Amino acid sequence: MKRTHPARRRLAVTALAPALGFVLAAVDARPQASPRPQGLNAGTAQAVTPFRMFDNLYYVGLDFVCAYVIETSEGLILIDTLFGDFAGHTADAMEQLGLDPRDVEYIIVTHGHNDHYGGLKTMQELTGARVMMAEADWELMESTIRGNGEEDALLVARDMVTVDGGTLTLGDTTINLYVTPGHTDGVTSLEFSVFEDGEEYEVFMWPGPTLNSNDAPALENFVSTIRRLETLARPDVWLHSHPWSVSFFDKYERLAARGDGDPNPYVNPGEVPVFLAQRLEDAERRLAEAR
Numbered sequence: 001m002k003r004t005h006p007a008r009r010r011l012a013v014t015a016l017a018p019a020l021g022f023v024l025a026a027v028d029a030r031p032q033a034s035p036r037p038q039g040l041n042a043g044t045a046q047a048v049t050p051f052r053m054f055d056n057l058y059y060v061g062l063d064f065v066c067a068y069v070i071e072t073s074e075g076l077i078l079i080d081t082l083f084g085d086f087a088g089h090t091a092d093a094m095e096q097l098g099l100d101p102r103d104v105e106y107i108i109v110t111h112g113h114n115d116h117y118g119g120l121k122t123m124q125e126l127t128g129a130r131v132m133m134a135e136a137d138w139e140l141m142e143s144t145i146r147g148n149g150e151e152d153a154l155l156v157a158r159d160m161v162t163v164d165g166g167t168l169t170l171g172d173t174t175i176n177l178y179v180t181p182g183h184t185d186g187v188t189s190l191e192f193s194v195f196e197d198g199e200e201y202e203v204f205m206w207p208g209p210t211l212n213s214n215d216a217p218a219l220e221n222f223v224s225t226i227r228r229l230e231t232l233a234r235p236d237v238w239l240h241s242h243p244w245s246v247s248f249f250d251k252y253e254r255l256a257a258r259g260d261g262d263p264n265p266y267v268n269p270g271e272v273p274v275f276l277a278q279r280l281e282d283a284e285r286r287l288a289e290a291r
């Protein structure tokens with residue numbers, strides 16, 4: 001079904017990113033399940049110029065880890081907050097895009113790993129936004145921060161708890177939320193609509209496509225999640241919380257180079273079943289070895 005997106009502030013096309021040269025050269029261009037480019041990790045992470053992906057979706061992340069902003073009729077929703085020296089990067093990126101970080105009403109943290117929550121306290125204090133995370137990952141984040149003695153720098157008061165099958169509505173936008181354990185126990189997937197030229201596209205964001213563990217319980221969770229996603233996730237646009245696994249910057253390069261009327265390269269429904277089948281095969285093999 002198509003519906004026209006309400007008129008929103010129109011921004012000039014964002015200047016393209018010279019800083020991306022390094023990233024683009026390093027990213028594997030295969031359409032799905034790309035491995036992480038060699039040498040790309042939290043320690044080497046670099047900012048990339050923020051850009052608009054669709055009328056109501058912006059990229060405000062790094063080359064190593066993603067952060068996104070959804071623009072609604074009643075304010076902004078920030079998805080993940082980066083970390084370390086980049087704790088305030090999403091705010092700077094919003095300003096570069098003509099968005100006001102103080103318009104952020106909600107921050108959704110996809111899971112309780114530092115590269116996603118490390119900027120949370122900075123951004124929560126700056127925006128006054130409500131914070132959403134699944135119960136298990138509030139616990140994971142809090143215990144990690146306390147274990148590292150980083151309470152003063154990083155700990156925020158527990159706020160909203162994301163539940164599986166829940167929704168978040170802000171203005172004209174509703175996000176469906178799913179707790180999809182595997183990468184962590186509370187990793188949260190998001191489903192929402194984006195718009196371009198009056199067309200509506202469904203986004204599914206699975207922030208947990210990689211496994212941290214070869215323990216059987218984690219692998220079993222991961223396998224169950226993939227089986228669930230095989231029926232649940234039929235999106236036009238497939239996003240994760242790290243860019244390489246969806247050839248994110250390869251698509252960016254094509255987005256930046258496209259001409260009038262060319263399709264948005266982030267619209268690529270065919271990659272999803274292939275990706276999930278590959279991940280399932282890998283996880284089942286590892287589970288068989290673990291048992």
Ligand SMILES: [Zn+2]
Binds near residue numbers: 111113183
């Ligand atoms: Zn993680």
